[in-house]
Amino acid sequence: xxxxxxxxxxxxxxxxxxxxxxxxxxxxxxxxxxxxxxxxxxxxxxxxxxxxxxxxxxxxxxxxxxxxxxxxxxxxxxxxxxxxxxxxxxxxxxxxxxxxxxxxxxxxxxxxxxxxxxxxxxxxxxxxxxxxxxxxxxxxxxxxxxxxxxxxxxxxxxxxxxxxxxxxxxxxxxxxxxxxxxxxxxxxxxxxxxxxxxxxxxxxxxxxxxxxxxxxxxxxxxxxxxxxxxxxxxxxxxxxxxxxxxxxxxxxxxxxxxxxxxxxxxxxxxxxxxxxxxxxxxxxxxxxxxxxxxxxxxxxxxxxxxxxxxxxxxxxxxxxxxxxxxxxxxxxxxxxxxxxxxxxxxxxxxxxxxxxxxxxxxxxxxxxxxxxxxxxxxxxxxxxxxxxxxxxx
Numbered sequence: 448x449x450x451x452x453x454x455x456x457x458x459x460x461x462x463x464x465x466x467x468x469x470x471x472x473x474x475x476x477x478x479x480x481x482x483x484x485x486x487x488x489x490x491x492x493x494x495x496x497x498x499x500x501x502x503x504x505x506x507x508x509x510x511x512x513x514x515x516x517x518x519x520x521x522x523x524x525x526x527x528x529x530x531x532x533x534x535x536x537x538x539x540x541x542x543x544x545x546x547x548x549x550x551x552x553x554x555x556x557x558x559x560x561x562x563x564x565x566x567x568x569x570x571x572x573x574x575x576x577x578x579x580x581x582x583x584x585x586x587x588x589x590x591x592x593x594x595x596x597x598x599x600x601x602x603x604x605x606x607x608x609x610x611x612x613x614x615x616x617x618x619x620x621x622x623x624x625x626x627x628x629x630x631x632x633x634x635x636x637x638x639x640x641x642x643x644x645x646x647x648x649x650x651x652x653x654x655x656x657x658x659x660x661x662x663x664x665x666x667x668x669x670x671x672x673x674x675x676x677x678x679x680x681x682x683x684x685x686x687x688x689x690x691x692x693x694x695x696x697x698x699x700x701x702x703x704x705x706x707x708x709x710x711x712x713x714x715x716x717x718x719x720x721x722x723x724x725x726x727x728x729x730x731x732x733x734x735x736x737x738x739x740x741x742x743x744x745x746x747x748x749x750x751x752x753x754x755x756x757x758x759x760x761x762x763x764x765x766x767x768x769x770x771x772x773x774x775x776x777x778x779x780x781x782x783x784x785x786x787x788x789x790x791x792x793x794x795x796x797x798x799x800x801x802x803x804x805x806x807x808x809x810x811x812x813x814x815x816x817x818x819x820x821x822x823x824x825x826x827x828x829x830x831x832x833x834x835x836x837x838x839x840x
Contacts, residue, residue: 454648455647455648456644456647456648457644457648457651457685457686457688457689458644458686458689459640459644459686459689459690459693461686462689462690462693462696464695464696464699466684467681467684467690467696467699468699470680470681470684471678471679471680471681471683471684471703473680474489475489475490475491475522475523475679479491479518479522480518480522482501482510482511482514483514483526484497487707488679488705488706488707489523489679489680489705490523490525490526490527490679490705491518491522491523491526491527492526492527492529493511493515493526493527493528493529494529494530495528495529495530495531495533495598496530496533498511498528498598498601499597499598502597502601508601511601512601512604512605513605515602515605516605516606519606519659519682519716519717519718520656520718521683522680523680524677524679524680524681524682524683524717524718524720524721525677525679525715525716525717525718525721525723526602526715526716526717527707527709527713527714527715528598528602528714528715528716529710529713530710530712530713531596531598531599531712531713531714532596532598532663532711532712532714533712536592537596537712538711538712540592540593541593541663541665541711541712543586543589543592544582544586544589544590544593544665544738545666545736547581547585547586547589548575548578548617548619548665548736551575551578551581551585551617552573552575552617555573556573572618572619572620572621572624572725573617573618573619573621574616574617574618574619575616575617576616576751577614577615577616577751577753578615578616578617578738579613579614579615579751579753579758580753580754580757580758582615583758583761583762583787584757584758584761587761587762587764587765588765590762590765590783590786590787591762591765591766591775591783594613594782594783594785594786594787595775595779595782595783596782597778597782598714599613599663599714599740599786600781600782600785602659602661602714602716603659603742603785606656606716606742607656607657607658607742607743607744607745608744608745609745609790610745610785610791610810610812611659611742611743611744611745611785611790612743612753612789612790612791613740613741613742613743613785613786614740614741614742614743614749614750614751614753615738615739615740615741616739616741616751617665617736617737617738617739618725618736618737618739619734619735619736619737620672620673620725620726620728620734620735621728621734622728622730622731622732622733622734623728623729623730623731624673624725624727624728625727626673626676626724626726626727627724627725628697628724629676629678629691629696629697629700629701629704629722629723629724630691630722630723630724631687631688631719631720631721631722631723632658632660632719632720632723632741633658633660633719633741633750634654634657634658634747635650635651635654635688636654636688636691636719636720637750638688640688640689643688643689644689648685651685651686651687651688652685654688654719654720655682655718655719655720657743657744657746657747658719658741658742658743658744658747659716659717659718659719659740659741659742660716660717660718660719660721660739660740660741660742661714661715661716661717661739661740661741662675662714662715662716662737662739663712663713663714663737663738663740664709664710664711664712664713664714664736664737665711665736665737665738666711666733666734666735666736667709667710667711668708668709668735668737669708670706670708670726671728671729671730672726672728672729672730672733672735673725673726673727673728673729673735674706674707674708674709674726674735675706675715675723675724675725675726676700676704676705676706676723676724676725676726677704677705677706677707677717677721677722677723678699678700678704678705678721678722678723679705679721681700681720681721681722682717682718682720682721682722687720687722688720696722700722700724704722704724706726716740745790745791746791755787755788755789756811756832756833756836758787758788759787759788759811759815759832760828760829760832762783762787763815763818763819763825763828763829764825766780766783766815767818767819767822767823767825770819771822780819781816784812784815784816784819785812787815788810788811788812788814788815789810789811789812790810790811790812791810792807792808792809792810793807794839795808795838795839796838796839796840799838799839800835800838800839808838809835811832811835814828814831814832814835815828815832818831
């Protein structure tokens with residue numbers, strides 16, 4: 448029996464650092480991750496040039512997704528995707544998105560509407576909530592180029608399956624910004640232990656598989672800029688949502704965490720139950736920017752309320768033009784649609800929106816895909832998507 452597994456109800460008083468250490472004190476072996484290009488500080492690293500070549504083969508595609516899923520479920524709990532955004536065009540897209548984010552941050556500061564962080568002191572960083580929608584509406588062309596990325600789509604599907612939903616929050620750790628406290632993430636990670644303890648043990652096991660956490664480096668991140676600290680294998684400790692605030696667990700994290708430098712365009716994805724924390728930016732002049740991706744299962748609900756109808760209306764003319772010109776492939780458009788439109792048919796009003804020809808009515812993603820396939824004029828798509836939104840109310 449798993450030494451960390453307790454009764455139906457988990458209790459903070461029963462969290463034992465000895466049990467935790469038994470689970471996390473292990474090494475990642477090459478045989479555990481045969482598709483990885485390297486293992487650094489116990490973390491598998493994947494060369495995305497090779498991964499892009501594998502995607503074309505259905506068998507190889509499934510193999511790499513299975514390996515990534517196993518790493519996040521039962522392995523180290525995280526993986527590095529080297530060159531997730533690579534080449535001049537993709538890195539230019541990252542820079543274009545960064546320029547939008549910098550403008551938004553400047554506006555927030557000027558309007559005194561800047562927001563803090565969950566696990567860091569105010570002023571340690573700059574945060575953009577709902578960066579996904581803000582980027583899409585301000586610069587849909589940049590959004591389309593960014594979320595056409597096949598690596599982001601592949602790792603999201605590997606952990607969550609299809610019909611996932613992306614949200615993103617941009618985080619800039621300013622020069623001198625202190626490290627965050629170690630923590631777990633959404634859902635249960637955003638509850639105080641007293642509230643988390645009210646959820647039975649199976650919810651503690653379920654919560655991590657409803658969300659995927661990721662970060663795309665929008666700047667080079669040498670160690671002195673404070674890239675994220677991780678504790679490999681810590682997602683395996685079942686009562687971890689109750690344990691992470693305890694001083695003995697924080698002390699173990701402080702002593703045994705790993706930290707990996709990243710280059711602009713690299714990405715890290717991890718199980719949200721992994722103990723982690725943004726690092727200390729020890730520079731005097733580097734503003735370390737990451738686009739934090741929080742991808743939600745179709746069977747869960749996202750942390751942010753995103754106006755996906757508004758986003759879809761802004762994005763559709765861009766995708767229609769890109770498909771007509773051949774600038775984006777059908778697969779690339781599907782990646783962008785997955786990042787923008789509602790992928791799940793429920794909840795809806797079944798009196799007005801009954802399932803016809805299946806078990807569920809068409810989703811917003813289905814509608815957008817059909818409109819692009821049939822080359823609907825933008826006005827027709829707008830009428831259809833607004834009518835669909837009305838039916839769902």
